[in-house]
Amino acid sequence: MYLPRRIQHCRVCGSRAEYRVPTDDNRERATCTVCAEIHYENPLNVVGTVPVWGDQVLLCRRNIEPRFGFWTLPAGFMEFGETTAEGALRETVEEAGARVEMQGLFTVLNVVRVGQVHLFYRARMLDTHLDPGPETIEARLFREDEVPWDELAFRTVRDTLRFYFDDRRLGQFSVHAGDIV
Numbered sequence: 001m002y003l004p005r006r007i008q009h010c011r012v013c014g015s016r017a018e019y020r021v022p023t024d025d026n027r028e029r030a031t032c033t034v035c036a037e038i039h040y041e042n043p044l045n046v047v048g049t050v051p052v053w054g055d056q057v058l059l060c061r062r063n064i065e066p067r068f069g070f071w072t073l074p075a076g077f078m079e080f081g082e083t084t085a086e087g088a089l090r091e092t093v094e095e096a097g098a099r100v101e102m103q104g105l106f107t108v109l110n111v112v113r114v115g116q117v118h119l120f121y122r123a124r125m126l127d128t129h130l131d132p133g134p135e136t137i138e139a140r141l142f143r144e145d146e147v148p149w150d151e152l153a154f155r156t157v158r159d160t161l162r163f164y165f166d167d168r169r170l171g172q173f174s175v176h177a178g179d180i181v
C-alpha cells in the first residue's frame, strides 16, 4: 500500500504531526501532537489530452523534473474549481499552447504506487500553431512510426498512446481503464 508520509508539521498550528489511527478510522493519518488536527491525504488526479492533427499526435518534451527531457502528452494535476476536461484543456494550453476541441474521455489509469489517477481525453487540434510554456522544452507532432517510445516520460503516456493508435487502426475509439503496476 502507498504510504506517502509527507506531512511532518500541522497545517493549523505548525506543531509536530505523527501518523496515528484516529478513533473510528482504519488507517494512519497525520495527526497533530498538539491540537489533534487530522490531515487526510488522498490520491490526486492528473488530467491531460491526446492532441491529434491528422495522423499525428502532439507530444511535449519536459523542461521540469521528474523525467526532465523526456516526452509526454500534455497533462498535469487537476485544480480546484475545474472539471477533469477543463483541467485537461488548461494543461494543453499551458504546456503546448495548442488550440484544441475537446473530445471524449479516453483513458483512466490508476497509478496506485504513487497515489494518482491519470485521465486522458482525446482532443482535435484546430491548427498547428504551438506556443510551449515554461514547463516544455519543445512541442511537436509525431506520426505513429516517429513516436519516441523509449523516451516517453510516463507509463500512462505510453499506454494511452498505444491505446490511441490501436483504436485508430480499428476505426473506433472506446474508453480504456487500467492499472499501472
Ligand SMILES: [Zn+2]
Residues within 6 Å of the ligand: 010, 011, 012, 013, 014, 015, 032, 033, 034, 035, 036, 037
Ligand atoms: Zn496542530
